[in-house]
Amino acid sequence: MKKKTNAMYFSATDTTKKIVSRIAEKISENLDKPSAVNVIDFTLPDVRKEPVSFTKEDIVVVGVPVYAGRVPNVLLKYLNSVKGNDALAIPVVVYGNRNYDDALIELRDILELNGFKIVAGGAFIGEHSFSKMLAKDRPDEKDMDIASDFAIRIYKKITTQDNFQILNVKGNTPYRKYYMPKNKDDSPVDIRKVTPKTNSNCTDCKLCADVCPMGSIDREDVSKLNGICIKCGACIKKCPSQAKFYDDADYLRHKYELEIDFAARSEPELFV
Structure with a gap:
């Protein structure tokens, strides 16, 4: 064939x-x-x-x-x-x-x-x-x-x-419409504008800028975004220094609920 x-x-x-x-x-x-x-x-x-x-x-x-x-x-x-x-x-x-x-x-x-x-x-x-x-x-x-x-x-x-x-x-x-997380009052929340933060572990290796699928992370200052964040996790999971993280309350609540509700x-x- x-x-x-x-x-x-x-x-x-x-x-x-x-x-x-x-x-x-x-x-x-x-x-x-x-x-x-x-x-x-x-x-x-x-x-x-x-x-x-x-x-x-x-x-x-x-x-x-x-x-x-x-x-x-x-x-x-x-x-x-x-x-x-x-x-x-x-x-x-x-x-x-x-x-x-x-x-x-x-x-x-x-x-x-x-x-x-x-x-x-x-x-x-x-x-x-x-x-x-x-x-x-x-x-x-x-x-x-x-x-x-x-x-x-x-x-x-x-x-x-x-x-x-x-x-x-x-x-x-x-x-169906795009799935949306909910807050503690059971109201839908929009986390599309949530962006990752950068802590003092950062060594400025630029890897996060290299792997961002939207090309949004600024190569001159990797703590800045020049475009959208799609929450793909690449910059966080691939950072060798664990310097990237999210601190938005709605995002973290949703993450925790996913980990509990869908553990099976x-x-x-x-x-x-």
């Missing part, structure tokens, strides 16, 4: 990267003439300026994190610019153990509208971007084994079927 396998993902803290890469690699290993997986990592802003187009000879595993139960709205313009041209696609969403709500069905719809043929889809779990406790160290070995088995099922499907019907996945249409392990959900 002469196909080229592609791994395409947004992954600020590398959880989505791990899942998408494993699925793409295992599919590629089973092809008649396996080749290196083509990687399109669109986490950083400059990559999202480049046009991307596929052909019917491509298999594309497309992965994004779940933000507030949906595909991150900051990625919609880029995702809607990608041209499928009858390439086979596997939409994958990764969430922090709360719920993926309508993210998978939304990503499926985006890819279908862009000319992809959807052959499978999956929702996996990764360590929550807000927390080092919620879904700690996931995807773990069990998750990766599930991703490998998923890839084998996908390979069998694409080698035994010629026509792919609309793939049914869990979710609602129209999509969720498992991946697959659709083939």
Whole structure:
């Protein structure tokens, strides 16, 4: 089977990267003439300026994190610019153990509208971007084994079927509104404008500016933001000095509630 396998993902803290890469690699290993997986990592802003187009000879595993139960709205313009041209696609969403709500069905719809043929889809779990406790160290070995088995099922499907019907996945249409946390009075709170702070541990290594997917952290003064913060957790989790943190009361309350209410392990959900 002469196909080229592609791994395409947004992954600020590398959880989505791990899942998408494993699925793409295992599919590629089973092809008649396996080749290196083509990687399109669109986490950083400059990559999202480049046009991307596929052909019917491509298999594309497309992965994004779940933000507030949906595909991150900051990625919609880029995702809607990608041209499928009858390439086979596997939409994958990764969430922090709360719920993926309508993210998978939304990503499926985006890819279908862009000319992809959807052959499978999956929702996996990764360590929550807000927390080092919620879904700690996931995807773990069990998750990766599930991703490998998923890839084998996908390979069998694409080698035994010629026509792919609309793939049914869990979710609602129209999509639900973005999930919002609530305060102690049970009223919705908006944490979109919450930004990370920088403490005296900072060594000015610039790593936070390098990994910010919005290019918002000022390289001359890393305590400043020149753009929006999407709460991806990259600057906090990747800082070697633990110099970045949030101190907003509503944000911290929400983080704590997530850690308590969704401590029970969720498992991946697959659709083939």
